[in-house]
Amino acid sequence: MSTSTKPPAGTRDFLPEAMEQRRQVIAVVERVYRSYGFLPLETPAMENLSTLLGKYGDEGDQLIFRLLHRGEKLTRTLSSQEPVDERRLADLGLRYDLTVPLARVVAQHGSRLPRIFRRFQVQPVWRADRPGRGRFREFFQCDADIVGSQSMGVEAELLGAVCEVFDELGFSELRVKLNHRQLLFALVSCAGVPEHLETDALVAMDKLDKIGPDGVAAELRDRGLHAAAIRELGPVLQRELGEDNEAILAALEARVGDSERGAQGIAELREVLRLTARGPAAGRLTVDPVLARGLSYYTGPIFEVEVSDLAGSLAGGGRYDELVGMFLGRKVPACGVALGLERILVVMGERGMFRPATSGPQVLVTCWSAELAPESVALAAELRRGSLRVELYPEPSKLGRQLKYAAGREIPLAAVVAPEELARGAVQLKDLRTGMRHECPRAEVGSRALALLEEA
């Protein structure tokens, strides 16, 4: 039986070229997050199913990869007389996102963490989604979260950081859509949507960018909303509330300012705008009263980052003050942002935004003969001590073949250790970019190589 050598459906091998691009982006993300005082955290790939289930909705629960019991436990289940129940086959699952593990960590290790805890986390997550173009079963998330403060200063920090990340990556014309979960609920409630249909209404409204205002209105009708409520939501769906943030907020205030949730949402959005006015997010925030960000654990401000000429978002986040409490039993305020790393990589690739890789080998030390091989090993060791990245050709072979190998790998220089030059204490340094050869004293090969690399 021949074995397929492809990676499993929905997963990828990252060859060196792809790795360099991934690392380029992750390095920028980390540098910016560090500049905001975020510290690294990593959690295990596997979590107890009891930790994961019930946090992502029914659909999410279905997409969690579960780890089959082994040994006795499995035998016991399979040999039982009763029909086999799925729940007796697994009690561990793979991480589905980085937020639930963070909440668990805060509940477990809270006393060892700073009172206000800023962490970033860059790790893969797994979802048993149907694989498709740009949809993977294993993909990386880059999250930054601040746990422990209810202040909108937290939102200001996160929005500043995420704007700086995109600036540093080279994206221009950044736009951040901003909304508030409580404001959303107030909007549909004040339009006359009964409480048990509030969530349904939000699900439909969340599709505005995909299906347009008429599509949303149709879906609202299908979900059982009265025509009056749908008419009431019309100007919101048409985005006809106002030209700028303050006009939109004033229009929203007129609609829902009397409700507790509405007033809270409007006040907090105003505070976010005030606090960000002199940081990197200044001028980039747009209040969008339809933004809903799915049906997850958000409780306060929510936001999504878009760049010009690109549908969909490259990052998103919001406040989730209830999630840690699901583990700890007491409320712990929290807010975070996740970058869509895989999408960012695709867009940067399409737009030619990557810097050329600069961490491959700089010098190939050739191998003339079995007899002279130790000379090559010694030279390679010396050059590495001089902080060059050096590959040793590991076997004797025709010089032309070795130089061709170096050129194919885009290694700029080759140090040819050959008997004649060696006899007079010299090594030939060949610049494979220009074809020029330089004979230099053995002790100067490193400094000469560095000079040639700098010239270019």
Add this chain to the structure above:
Amino acid sequence: MSTSTKPPAGTRDFLPEAMEQRRQVIAVVERVYRSYGFLPLETPAMENLSTLLGKYGDEGDQLIFRLLHRGEKLTRTLSSQEPVDERRLADLGLRYDLTVPLARVVAQHGSRLPRIFRRFQVQPVWRADRPGRGRFREFFQCDADIVGSQSMGVEAELLGAVCEVFDELGFSELRVKLNHRQLLFALVSCAGVPEHLETDALVAMDKLDKIGPDGVAAELRDRGLHAAAIRELGPVLQRELGEDNEAILAALEARVGDSERGAQGIAELREVLRLTARGPAAGRLTVDPVLARGLSYYTGPIFEVEVSDLAGSLAGGGRYDELVGMFLGRKVPACGVALGLERILVVMGERGMFRPATSGPQVLVTCWSAELAPESVALAAELRRGSLRVELYPEPSKLGRQLKYAAGREIPLAAVVAPEELARGAVQLKDLRTGMRHECPRAEVGSRALALLEEA
């Protein structure tokens, strides 16, 4: 039902302090590997079970975590009339090491890789072992491998790199035990062990350091070896073959030099010693004819790195010329080394070998009042542009409380944005290490902070 917030048995949360130590080690490993021309590779956490099974022995196969089928596939299996067979519950498993995925990648992407492919890979692997002290179900491996050459120059490069890694990490008195799989087989064969017991004999001999020569002899007896064969192996088990490498190799040659496998093993070990004589591994290699490195896929030289005053090894590897062929159908020579990252971290921790972490926030910008908060946001943004790592206290609170928070986090400086100083265009910079306060003009806070940080 309250949920446990511990990570699953055998796995760990890495809080920031642990992360900094892990990253410190990984950064050194990567820097050295890069200096040898190795390039990064990453593979998916999950592999097809057909890729994994049959590569690690029966015991290994049992330790592979399998991913339970979902949805229809699972329902079909569970609702079938026949008894449920384990093989119908899963066809994916979690990565068990980094070598088999590399072999699969070479078979799959070979045409896109350099003819001689050097890759390093730092990723977690999973094994369903019984968790215990220092034994985890999720742990990181750091592998470097060279694929595509049969030359012992490959071994010389790997041994040089691994010695440099330990030098750079600060380990002293490094010792590398060196042996050869073919030589081992020749030794037991020439001692009169029948072919079907060769592997059994190696398994027993591999335990020498744990159970001593008498223990090994007893086990060899139990496994059915004749007394004559055991007697013949006596000097090998007693390590009485010679004082230095050449003496040991000469003694081995006298025993097994006439067998093809023996002659090959001795010649290749001599070549490794010759090629490493002028690199970082020079003087550190000791031929140890009992070293066996388990029962895995090795076919040629094998080695293990030890440091003084520490039982067991911190790294190990060897040549495996058959593994890629299991996927590709044709032989591809390969050799690699794996670092025991988790063990290295424990030892470095016990011996106080970590540098103090230097990537936490350097300045806390305080928050005086809701009204002044935008001033704090603006100052934090400015300081970050001046390449400082800055945490903004996100909510108004008593100044003493904020300074105490900064001190607790070991943030060296606090920038106090207060109304009085602000009125005269100034900010107070407090050095929390000395207690000194410095009032400085708003525009100079960054340069002043950098100066204070450099002084220390």
